[in-house]
Amino acid sequence: MVVYMRCFFYFDQLQRILLLCFCLGLVSACTHNSKEPRNTVEYEDLTDNHELASGQNGLSFVLTELQEKNQLPSYQKLTIKKDPLYGKKKIFKGFYLRQLLDSMVDYKKFQPLQSQVMFICSDGYTSSIELTEVLNKNPFVVVQDLSSPDGGKWEKIKQQNGKMVSPEPFYMVWEQESATDVRKYPWPYNLVTIDIIPNQLAYGKAYPKDSKLYGDGFYLFKRNCMSCHNIHNVGGSLGPSLTSPRHVTDYWKHDELLAFIKDPTTFRPNAKMPSSRHLTDKDLKEIIKYLEHIKIQK
Numbered sequence: 001m002v003v004y005m006r007c008f009f010y011f012d013q014l015q016r017i018l019l020l021c022f023c024l025g026l027v028s029a030c031t032h033n034s035k036e037p038r039n040t041v042e043y044e045d046l047t048d049n050h051e052l053a054s055g056q057n058g059l060s061f062v063l064t065e066l067q068e069k070n071q072l073p074s075y076q077k078l079t080i081k082k083d084p085l086y087g088k089k090k091i092f093k094g095f096y097l098r099q100l101l102d103s104m105v106d107y108k109k110f111q112p113l114q115s116q117v118m119f120i121c122s123d124g125y126t127s128s129i130e131l132t133e134v135l136n137k138n139p140f141v142v143v144q145d146l147s148s149p150d151g152g153k154w155e156k157i158k159q160q161n162g163k164m165v166s167p168e169p170f171y172m173v174w175e176q177e178s179a180t181d182v183r184k185y186p187w188p189y190n191l192v193t194i195d196i197i198p199n200q201l202a203y204g205k206a207y208p209k210d211s212k213l214y215g216d217g218f219y220l221f222k223r224n225c226m227s228c229h230n231i232h233n234v235g236g237s238l239g240p241s242l243t244s245p246r247h248v249t250d251y252w253k254h255d256e257l258l259a260f261i262k263d264p265t266t267f268r269p270n271a272k273m274p275s276s277r278h279l280t281d282k283d284l285k286e287i288i289k290y291l292e293h294i295k296i297q298k
């Protein structure tokens, strides 16, 4: 599951933007020696295909750089009862992400429900979650594994392909049991950079302008589907685009679409798409409502 997330939770367009931001972050970190730890990134300069209101910037935290400059919060110890990537209890040293953000972010600039926190790893893997979840559940950024069987080093994580990887330089974990589902909460390892980006900037045309009416469907889609499917070119490519050249709700009847999403094997015996039995019919209806809406929002 974890490897699958790493491979496919991938936004083509977004990746390009983030890569640029990452480089920009590094460049700004290398070229000026200011005491100001915040690297402000002018996203709108980099994304000519996104329609943005002026002044909507993102923020980028290059953790390795902050660590070098001793600008990370002071470290403490944390026990995770059952780490989903190790499958056992782990003891870590690190800091709560909120401590870092509180010292550097002016939240008035970001609406927590309308902003994404992106986690960018050294191999380009990117995952994200709403800022509001980060503020409420306060994940912990690990700088050292205190429960490694071979002393000072990090215990390696086993990927699904059997490859063992060391999670350094940073690994992010969640203390709450409600956040141990890796399909819903990112547990990024090899973490290097954390960005905060307004949703519209992060998701461009896939983001519903009327987020009150279609926001639930969008978030469900983002968490469960976007890693494989793209909407107006935003999202993954393992599965077919759901908007081009023809929009999926044009040629699927509502009820059948719902049945297909719930369990594709009832339509195709060897479907590569996983079933969505963990979602309720209400969730699936929200997703379809979002899909129907996003067709007309150009």
Ligand code: HEC
Pocket: 008, 221, 224, 225, 226, 227, 228, 229, 238, 239, 240, 242, 248, 257, 260, 261, 264, 268, 270, 271, 272, 273, 274, 276, 287
């Ligand atoms: C692991 C990747 C993956 C995920 C996650 C995924 N899908 Fe799919 N989806 C596919 C693939 C691949 C296909 C093509 C048919 C097949 O091989 O199963 C597909 C087909 C579809 C189709 C049919 C498209 C057509 O034109 O016939 C729809 C609709 C769809 N997916 C919607 C969704 C929704 C909604 C979600 C989230 C609840 C979702 N998918 C999650 C991979 C995925």
